[in-house]
Structure formats: structure tokens, C-alpha cells
Amino acid sequence: MKHRLVQISAALLLSSMMLSGCSETNVIPEKTDDTITMDWYVNYSWFVTDWGENMVSKEITDQTGVDVNFITPIGNETNKLNTLIDSNTLPDIVTVGWWEPQIKEMIDSGLVYSLNELADKYDPSFYDVTSSKVRDWYTLSDGNIYGYPNSSYTPEDVLNNDNIAPNPTFLVRKDIYEAIGSPDMSTPENFYNAVVKAKEMFPEVDGKPLIPVGGHEFNSDGCVSFDQYLQCFLAVPYEKDGKKYDRYTDPEYLTWLRMFRKLTSEGYIPDDVFVDQRTQTSEKIEEGRYFCMLYQRTDMADQEKILYDKNPDKIYIAVDGPRNSKGDDPVLPVNGIAGWTLTFISKNCKDPERAIKLMDYLMSEKGQKLTYLGIEGKTYDMIQGKPVLKPEVKELLSSDREAYNALYGADNTYWMLQNNVMQLKWQTELDEPLKQMSEWACQYAAYVGQYEVYINEDSELGRIYASTRSLWGKTLPMLLLARSDIEFDNVLKDYLEQRQKLGYDKLAEEETRQIKINKEKLGIE
Structure with a gap:
């Protein structure tokens, strides 16, 4: 495409x-x-x-x-x-x-x-x-x-080249995915069922517990796998009606977060996922312990090569994963200007x-x-x-x-x-298994440079930005670890109230202003 x-x-x-x-x-x-x-x-x-x-x-x-x-x-x-x-x-x-x-x-x-x-x-x-x-x-x-x-x-680069590969990918372990029937995982229900089935059929891999869902590390700002990358796969916009759109309260996104909450409460997303740093995650990828991941393909390339040398059937492959209720294609970002x-x-x-x-x-x-x-x-x-x-x-x-x-x-x-x-x-063709992931990602590449904004850290807005990011960093794991949907909703309500008190509206107004300027500079309607 x-x-x-x-x-x-x-x-x-x-x-x-x-x-x-x-x-x-x-x-x-x-x-x-x-x-x-x-x-x-x-x-x-x-x-x-x-x-x-x-x-x-x-x-x-x-x-x-x-x-x-x-x-x-x-x-x-x-x-x-x-x-x-x-x-x-x-x-x-x-x-x-x-x-x-x-x-x-x-x-x-x-x-x-x-x-x-x-x-x-x-x-x-x-x-x-x-x-x-x-x-x-x-x-x-x-x-x-x-x-x-x-x-x-630049925008023209992305429009004029069909071999630019973004990094975010939805990955599954090939042999496990095929063993459970290569299911469609584009809806919350289908995703949940696939994860449960994978754990039931493969409780362990090489003597160690299978981790059904994995991602990047959680940090003070949140976790890109469960916030920004998930929003990418759901094609959540960043602008509506000429104003910055609050992607973190998008109904489609919250529906998927509730599904991940359910998986966590039932033990399918273990505590390791919330505390592991990149070193630990890389070790577990190399062991093939995850069933599926929202992850950057280049960040696991070395581990993928090791898996491929051991057994080409036990590698990770990129497949179509989460989508919004309309079935829209993912919009995966490449760098902006x-x-x-x-x-x-x-x-x-x-x-x-x-x-x-x-x-x-x-x-x-x-x-x-x-x-x-x-x-x-x-x-x-x-x-x-x-x-x-x-x-x-x-x-x-x-x-x-x-x-x-x-x-x-x-x-x-x-x-x-x-x-x-x-x-x-001069690009030389990638070999497998990296080739498959790259080619899959190319079809969903998207330019997003118009949304690159800069907030001066030492300004009032900078303090608001830092505070709201820190608040989200604390809130995301609480949402995923909530014991019920009611607790999830209460955590979300508290987050929105605190964010408002921090001055979120001022921040959104400034981001909207910068986005408009960026679009003018780039010649984007």
C-alpha cells in the first residue's frame, strides 16, 4: 500500500x-x-x-x-x-x-x-x-x-519510497502461532483467546514458563508498547478538528487496555513484564519465552538471528495484530524531519x-x-x-x-x-529472518513529523509536560494491574482529574499551536 x-x-x-x-x-x-x-x-x-x-x-x-x-x-x-x-x-x-x-x-x-x-x-x-x-x-x-x-x-521521502521500514511491529513466535491455528488477533476478543490458547498448549518453553505477552520496559513515562505503539496499531489520530487529540482517552485504546488488564489479572501478563529492563527482556527473547510482543524489530534483531540459527521455526515473525473496530490499517511512524x-x-x-x-x-x-x-x-x-x-x-x-x-x-x-x-x-537485501519483519512493516509506514513539538523544560509548560508524563507513567501500570474493570475506571478517573489540575489544557493548547506551525512549514494540509 x-x-x-x-x-x-x-x-x-x-x-x-x-x-x-x-x-x-x-x-x-x-x-x-x-x-x-x-x-x-x-x-x-x-x-x-x-x-x-x-x-x-x-x-x-x-x-x-x-x-x-x-x-x-x-x-x-x-x-x-x-x-x-x-x-x-x-x-x-x-x-x-x-x-x-x-x-x-x-x-x-x-x-x-x-x-x-x-x-x-x-x-x-x-x-x-x-x-x-x-x-x-x-x-x-x-x-x-x-x-x-x-x-x-521529509514527507516527500515517505510518500516517494515504498521500502522505508518503521520499527514498531507486532511479533509472534512462529511455531506457537502456527500451532494454535494462526488466528486473527486484530480484535480484543480474538487477541485474548489466542493468548489463552497459546499458554494452555505451551505452558513452558525449554523448561521455562511461557510469557504470553511482552513488550518494552516500563519507565517513568509509561511503556511505549502499551501506550504509543498500541495507539499506532489502532490508528488512533493525534489531531481532530484542528486540535491536538487526547490519544490516551481514545475509546478504542481504552477497550484494548481493559483487555490487557483482564489478561494481567488472570496471570497471562506476569509481574516480570512490569519490572524487566531491556537486558532481561533481550535474554528472554533469545530464549523464545514470549508468545507475542509489541516491540521494535531492530531492538531484537541480534536475538532473532540467534533463534534463527538454532531453529528457523522458533523465530519471531511480524503479523497483523491489534486494529481498531473499523479494521483500519496500522499507522507506524518513521522519523520526522x-x-x-x-x-x-x-x-x-x-x-x-x-x-x-x-x-x-x-x-x-x-x-x-x-x-x-x-x-x-x-x-x-x-x-x-x-x-x-x-x-x-x-x-x-x-x-x-x-x-x-x-x-x-x-x-x-x-x-x-x-x-x-x-x-x-545502495540498500542490500536483508536476509531472513529480519527480511520478513522489515517487509511487513514497510506497508504501514507513515510520516508524522508535523506532530513533533518542543516544550522548554524550564518553562511553566515544561513543568506541566513533565508532571503529566510522570503521572501517566504511574497510572499505566495501575490500569493494567487493576483487579477489575471498576477499579480500572476509578484509576482512569483519578488520572484525568489529576492531569486537569496539573494544567493539561494549557499544554494541549500549546501543542495544537505548534502542530499548526509545523504543518505550514512542511506544506501539509
Whole structure:
């Protein structure tokens, strides 16, 4: 089916792709005889890949004369970033999520360069390798753009490409699903019956209890599996009659939550689901202990490969799951124009000229091809005009991602400025079992960038936003753990009353205002 523009939450946009409209200009900075080392701060504790040992990073250094020393937080990302800002010790280059409140502080305090001024002074190719629409989106009232995103999509990208795969998927364990008759699970009743039957037929898997329903971890904001992803599958809109729509009180959504409450009260959603962190969930996926999940396909790719190697019949597959009472297709989000992360050049940068040239090189077609495919003749060959990974490279990529990163460093190991739309022209076909999940997701891809709103954390609205999110984070597990529908309704009533007192109407009004502006900027009716 053709991709479409839809109404859905921008908060879903935690998963991973890039922009269009860029020129195919190849940018190779004019090298100097010396190689300089740039400190690059990446605000994610899980990013542990080094620079300088694998093929791709060595080639980038050879092409640009820039070596990179990555700095990542140990533990809490927010604390680390705040410390760097407060002490004015930001490294040369900085990559953080576009939504982080510290971005405003970095800009207002003059801690980062405007990229357009660096481009004008040192390297005008910046304007060739970046998208004018994305630049406009991130240009502030002072006329400057300070950070550039990765993983950004425009509405045209989604409309014009049918091979863009969103991350949210409804997954079932293949052998169990087939054993119970491959049932339709699109209605609350059918979903409930399928879960009960799966547990009855398979009380244990490999000597451990089957977990009939799983999802992402619960945190202070709720759980994306049981709030935002479920709303996606039910095609709950984010706007009605020109105003922000309250998806959390949508009747279709609440009907499904009540069904999940019933499953929980009867023991089909065990306590583990409410307390497990990602590490524990990943271990249980690798053991095949879940029957079904609302989950991001890329987050379980490594575990899926392990399951496939053990037994291809015991993998997880994507199937049509929850739908609204009209049977509408799911609307699964890809990233919007804001992207995923923003990369800045700090005023502490030892050589801003070489920093902007490094960024431009990485965003050029040459840089994108290198970071995606690697080096021709070493990691891939061009066969009949198409890139084909060498067998040993493909094998390592599918079997041991950490070893692949250490040896080759391609396939967006260095994702900070990735442009997935540009990379579509070189896209290599996924192997099973990941191929099935990706192809299933493509048909439901939707653009939602018009609903990306920014609320200043230090403002009154910011405090309202934080308080309402925290309130929902406490309420969702209470709803699912309610012992009866009456208790469920009482919890919901209390939530709505508390939310109103916190100032929810003011927040909704501001979100409506920003959505209107976003739609005008994007040219969306």
C-alpha cells in the first residue's frame, strides 16, 4: 500500500533513519600533512565503538586527516551532559538527541558554533550535502542553524519510497502461532483467546514458563508498547478538528487496555513484564519465552538471528495484530524531519574548519557510501551495478555485530550523520529472518513529523509536560494491574482529574499551536 501522512505522536520517533534532498556532491576535504584528533561526545552510554582500528574509520581518517576520540557517558547521560555544559568543557563535536533541553542552553550560552557561519567561512559544500528543507526546519530566529540531524525524513521521502521500514511491529513466535491455528488477533476478543490458547498448549518453553505477552520496559513515562505503539496499531489520530487529540482517552485504546488488564489479572501478563529492563527482556527473547510482543524489530534483531540459527521455526515473525473496530490499517511512524540526534561543533573545538569539513565529508555521497557499505573490493563488490557484500563480511554482520564493528565498521556503525534515504540507492537485501519483519512493516509506514513539538523544560509548560508524563507513567501500570474493570475506571478517573489540575489544557493548547506551525512549514494540509 502507498505510504500516507497520518496523525500520530512525535514521541514515538525513537528509532532510526535519515533525510532527503541532498546533493550527490562528493566532498573530500583538502588534506593537510598532519592528522588532528577531534574529541567527539556522543550522549549515549551504550555507544562503545572505538575509532581507528576498523576499515571504515581508518579510511575516513585517511581521506580527511581527522582522527576521532569518542567520549560517552558512564551511567546517567543527563548528568554527564550537564557537567560538560556547566564547566564549559564540551568536546570538539557533540551529538545529542534533538529533544534534549540542554540544546537550548548550549545555543543561548554561546557554547556552539552556527554551522552556516562555519560553512560560509570554511566550506560552502555544506549547502550541497544538506537538505534545504531540513536546514530551514532547524534555522532559528537569529537566522542560524547550530546542529544538523541524522535519521531525518521529509514527507516527500515517505510518500516517494515504498521500502522505508518503521520499527514498531507486532511479533509472534512462529511455531506457537502456527500451532494454535494462526488466528486473527486484530480484535480484543480474538487477541485474548489466542493468548489463552497459546499458554494452555505451551505452558513452558525449554523448561521455562511461557510469557504470553511482552513488550518494552516500563519507565517513568509509561511503556511505549502499551501506550504509543498500541495507539499506532489502532490508528488512533493525534489531531481532530484542528486540535491536538487526547490519544490516551481514545475509546478504542481504552477497550484494548481493559483487555490487557483482564489478561494481567488472570496471570497471562506476569509481574516480570512490569519490572524487566531491556537486558532481561533481550535474554528472554533469545530464549523464545514470549508468545507475542509489541516491540521494535531492530531492538531484537541480534536475538532473532540467534533463534534463527538454532531453529528457523522458533523465530519471531511480524503479523497483523491489534486494529481498531473499523479494521483500519496500522499507522507506524518513521522519523520526522527533526530526525533522531543533532550534531554540533563546540566553541571549544581546536580546529572548527576541519570539524565542519569532517561533517560535510560524512554527509556527502562519498561519506555516506563509505559508512554504509565500507570499502569497495574489501567489504563489497559492484556486480551488475549493484553493491554485493562479500560473503565473509555478510556472515560476520549477521552473526556477530560487535566483531563486525571492530573489524569493518560499516553498516552505519558511525550513525551520527547517517542519511538513510540517500543510502536506499545502495540498500542490500536483508536476509531472513529480519527480511520478513522489515517487509511487513514497510506497508504501514507513515510520516508524522508535523506532530513533533518542543516544550522548554524550564518553562511553566515544561513543568506541566513533565508532571503529566510522570503521572501517566504511574497510572499505566495501575490500569493494567487493576483487579477489575471498576477499579480500572476509578484509576482512569483519578488520572484525568489529576492531569486537569496539573494544567493539561494549557499544554494541549500549546501543542495544537505548534502542530499548526509545523504543518505550514512542511506544506501539509
